[in-house]
Amino acid sequence: MKKVVIIFLIVISLITINYNGLTNLSLSYAKGGDNGLTPIASKEGTRWRVGYCESEEFITYSKTLVGIVNGLYEQGWITNLEGFDLVSKSNDAKKIWQWLATRDVSPYIEFVNDAFYNLKSSNNDTDIIKRLNMQNDLDLMVVMGTEAGVVLGNERHNTNIFVFASSNAVRAGIIDSVEDSGRDNVWAHMDINRFERQLNVFYDVIKFKKMGMVYEDSDIARVYSAVNEVEALAAEKGFEIVRYYVDEPRTPEDYQRYYQEVQEAYDKLANQVDAMFVTVASLESQKLPQLFTPFYEQQVAIFSQLGNVEVENGALMTVSVMDELNVGRFGADNIIKCLRGAKPRELTQTFQSAPRIAFNTKVAEKIGFKIPFELIMVTDEVYRKIPEREN
Secondary structure, eight states, X not given: OHHHHHHHHHHHHHHHHHHHHHHHHHHHTOOSSOOSOOOOOOTTSSOEEEEEEESSOOHHHHHHHHHHHHHHHXXXXXXXXXXXXXHHTTOOHHHHHHHHHTSOOOSSEEEEEEEEEETTTTOOHHHHHHIIIIIOOOXXXXXXXXXXXXXXXSTTOOOEEEXXXXXXXXXXXXXXXXXXXXXXXXEEOBOTTHHHHHHHHHHHHHOOSEEEEEEOSSHHHHHHTTHHHHHXXXXXXXXXXXXXXXXXXSSGGGHHHHHHHHHHHHHHHTTTOSEEEEOXXXXXXXXXXXXXXXXXXXXXXXXXSSOHHHHHTTOSEEEEOOOHHHHHHHHHHHHHHHHTTOOGGGSOOBOOOOOEEEEEHHHHHHHTOOOOHHHHTTOSEEEOOOOOOOO
16 A cells, blocks of 8 residues: 555646646747747847757757747747757767758758867867857857857856756855856756656665766766765665766767776675666667676666666666757747847846656566556556667
8 A cells, every 4th residue: 555655646747747747838939929939040140150069969959959940930049950850869069050051941940060069079278168158159158058058157267158968056065046147158958856756766666775877977977877865865775885986988989988987886786785776878779688687697677867767778768858849948938038138147047857667578577566556547658679789
């Protein structure tokens, strides 16, 4: 009876969150009349010049970029997306940007071809800041990720920046608060309780005693790995955190070292914990079945912070709180308001995504976990296999 009550509370919680998310969505994208989003040219009568900077290659960044593009299209700022569906499925932000930059997609916005930056490639923050100050040729920068947000969300330049996909932009120091970014030219999307919602559902379903984590021991990694949220829940519920530190790869040549250390950490954790929280990290999906093998053997429940792609590739479950398409649309509305004259600091930063539960029934079978029927009823995605392990 107690389990049924717990599942019922989870369902009510998710329904409430879902309702609030949909309410925000419907208000944000209301049509009709001049809603303050009508396309306009710049003061010089030319197209607005937009640049892009990401912390690294990451599927959440590319999907959010697609959401922004769709939002701009829906509001009439982009007028030609013929063929965009194909490139948007590549999950490669650089390819998407080059496609936008080399086609006549808008009479209002120019996606500047040489203004695409990736902090893990040859680009560095000095080059970007120098361009923003010396050339001063961009009206706005779309910024993806915590590290990129830290690089650009400061007083070193005056270009308008819009930060997406930062786990907690306040804790990272990108903005001062949810209500006020603290700098006129800075805006960052916020959903401050999203990882708390994730973790609470995971604990209510599994009721673990010891939970494992592997992440880089750095200030930025603690933010995007939701370490503070995990520690707060552990203090409240009384479970133990068992953690290992692995430095993220800095170059393509560093991945062999990285995966070896991650596998060694997972091998140890499988014998120490009854649940595993896989944080956002540089893990390629095709590597997961091999990496997760020790957890299967020791019947450890695996929860993904990232979302469905990791459940599809071998995690037990997730509560996805990264609705990239609608966050992108929300961001597009705010970008438009900025181009029409508003300061980024004046704009609403909060948009709460509706969560979606995903399970992998094959993983549940391997670890001997029976998914409660009441939870199956509110599950959004079910995966029934684990891909072949990559050698």
